[in-house]
Amino acid sequence: MMRYIHTGLFFVQENAAERPTMGSVVVMLSSSSLTLSVSSEPGFFQHSNNSENELLSYFCNYTSSDTYKTNRDTLLSSLSAGINQYGFYSSSYGEDSDTVYAMVLCRADVELDLCRECIDNAIAKLELCPDDGPLIWLGHDPSDKFGIVWYDNCTVKYSSKVMEGIMAGDPRSFLWAYIDVTIIDQNQFTNPLRNLLNNLRVQAAEGGTQRKFASGSTPIPGGPSPDNYTIYALTQCTPDLSTQDCSDCLEGVINVFLGYCDASAGGRGLSPSCNFRYEIRPFFGEIPSGIYLPYISRSSDSFT
Numbered sequence: 001m002m003r004y005i006h007t008g009l010f011f012v013q014e015n016a017a018e019r020p021t022m023g024s025v026v027v028m029l030s031s032s033s034l035t036l037s038v039s040s041e042p043g044f045f046q047h048s049n050n051s052e053n054e055l056l057s058y059f060c061n062y063t064s065s066d067t068y069k070t071n072r073d074t075l076l077s078s079l080s081a082g083i084n085q086y087g088f089y090s091s092s093y094g095e096d097s098d099t100v101y102a103m104v105l106c107r108a109d110v111e112l113d114l115c116r117e118c119i120d121n122a123i124a125k126l127e128l129c130p131d132d133g134p135l136i137w138l139g140h141d142p143s144d145k146f147g148i149v150w151y152d153n154c155t156v157k158y159s160s161k162v163m164e165g166i167m168a169g170d171p172r173s174f175l176w177a178y179i180d181v182t183i184i185d186q187n188q189f190t191n192p193l194r195n196l197l198n199n200l201r202v203q204a205a206e207g208g209t210q211r212k213f214a215s216g217s218t219p220i221p222g223g224p225s226p227d228n229y230t231i232y233a234l235t236q237c238t239p240d241l242s243t244q245d246c247s248d249c250l251e252g253v254i255n256v257f258l259g260y261c262d263a264s265a266g267g268r269g270l271s272p273s274c275n276f277r278y279e280i281r282p283f284f285g286e287i288p289s290g291i292y293l294p295y296i297s298r299s300s301d302s303f304t
Contacts, residue, residue, distance in 0.1 A: 053114070053117060053118050053121055053151055053152060053153050054151060054152040055121075055125065055149070055150075055151055056150040056151060056152060056173065056175060056268065056270060057149075057150050057173035057175070057270060058125060058126070058129075058147075058148060058149035058150065059146075059147070059148055059171045059173075060126065060129035060146065060147035060148070061142065061144070061145070061146055061147075066098075067094070067098045068094070068097075068098045068100060068145055068160065071093050071094035071098055071099070071100045072093075072100045072102075072145075072158055073127065074093055075091060075092070075093035075094075075100050075102050075158065076102060076123045076126065076127070076156075076158065077123070078091065078093075079091070079102060079104050079119050079123065079156065080104075080116040080119040080120050080123075081116075083104060083106065083112070083115060083116060083119065085112055086108075086210045086211050086239070087104075087105060087106030087107070087108060087110065087112075087115050087154075087211075088103075088104065088105050088106070088210070088211070088238060088239055088240075089103070089104045090102070090103045090104075090163070090164050090240060091103075097160070099160070100145075100158055100159075100160065101158065101159050101160070101161065101162055101163050101164070102156070102157065102158040102159075103156075103157055103158075103163050103164070103238060103240075104119050104122075104154060104155065104156045104157075105154065105155045105236070105238050106118060106119070106153055106154040107152075107153050107154065107213075107234075107236065107284075108211055108213035108236060108287050109215070109234075109284050109285040109286060109287050110153045110154070114153055115153060115154060117153075118151050118152075118153035118154035119154055119156055121151060122149040122151055122154060122155075122156035123156060125149045126147045126149055126156065126158070129147050143160075144159055144160055144161050145159065145160040146158070146159045146160070146161075147159075148171065148272055150173065150270045150275070155270075155272070155275070157272055163272075164240050165240050165241070165242075167241055167245035167246075167248065167249050167273045168271065168272035168273045169249060169252050169253075169271050169272075169273070170271065170272070171271075171272070172253060172256070172269065172270060172271045173269075173270040173271075174253075174256070174257050174260075174261065174267065174268065174269055174270070175267060175268045175270075176257075176261045176264035176266065176267035176268075177264065177265065177266040177267070188220055188221055189220055189231075189265075190258070192218045192219070192220055192221070192231060193218075193231050193233075193258070193278060194254075194258060195218070196216065196217070196218045196231055196233050196278070197233055197235065197250075197254050197258075197276060197278065198251075198254070199216070200214040200215065200216055200233055200234065200235040200276070201214075201235050201247060201250040201251060201254065201276075202247065203216075203235070204235040204236060204237055204246060204250065204274075205237065205243045205244075205246040205247035205250070206243060207237075207239065207246075208239070209239055209240070210239055211239055212236060212237040212238070212239045212241065212246050213234070213235070213236045213237075213287070214234065214235050214236075215232075215233065215234040215235075215284045216232075216233065216234075217230050217231060217232045217233070217282075218230065218231050219231075220280075229280070230280065231278055231279075231280055232278065232279055232280070232281065232282050232283060232284065233276065233277065233278035233279075234276065234277055234278075234284050235250050235274070235275075235276045236274060236275055236276070237249055237250065237273060237274040238273050238274070241273060241274075245273070246273075246274060249271060249273045249274035250274045250276060252271070253269035253270070253271050253274060253275070253276060254269060254276060256269070257269045257276075265279075265280050266278065266279040266280065
């Protein structure tokens with residue numbers, strides 16, 4: 001299977017001159033003794049690092065223009081200013097059925113200025129809803145005026161229902177990429193990956209009320225080079241969750257992903273309350289240092 005994937009990667013090179021002829025492909029697939037060269041990265045493959053702010057996915061089901069929308073826009077405009085150095089903020093605005101609840105979470109290794117930049121970009125995307133985004137997802141609640149956007153550096157969501165302290169497993173989004181990994185036995189990759197993600201799940205869940213985040217790496221047995229055959233991963237929950245809810249949230253997205261995409265050499269699982277990511281190259285940085293402020297949830301009276 002890995003040989004077919006490896007061969008297929010030659011067809012998606014950004015530089016057309018690097019793509020093989022059909023005659024070459026026949027030789028690649030029919031001769032198991034032939035050692036294939038390492039392909040360049042596919043044209044559609046994108047790297048992520050702390051200086052980038054990639055849009056990953058988003059959903060919304062809110063379509064009306066009324067008091068709720070006015071309250072939503074007022075609340076969203078306050079989020080980037082309200083964030084502290086832990087990268088988490090929760091607030092609400094409005095009264096009765098027009099109350100809007102919002103929550104933001106930045107990746108723990110992202111600097112504060114990049115966190116705020118990401119939040120502003122996410123808010124701009126949410127303000128386009130529903131003209132520029134999916135309206136529903138499997139199992140969505142039609143009575144909930146809801147929107148969420150995931151960027152590489154942050155997650156921003158709002159709802160007409162209370163979110164703080166409540167684990168939300170849906171909507172979910174999964175991303176993966178097939179890149180060159182020459183492994184004799186697929187279990188050599190899948191088993192270390194599963195163990196790493198589960199260990200990081202436990203570590204993140206045991207974090208305090210300010211941050212639930214863990215990152216780490218593990219070598220892949222049998223790889224010819226430690227640099228080329230190491231899995232790097234991170235897990236994160238919103239810190240308002242209990243230890244058990246964080247663990248359950250991560251376990252859910254990890255198990256679904258590995259049930260379908262365990263042959264992928266890079267991937268992410270995204271949900272409203274938690275997320276994970278792994279790659280076979282370093283992608284996360286050090287958690288920024290500084291004097292951290294206590295987390296305080298702000299309610300609607302903070303804006304009056």
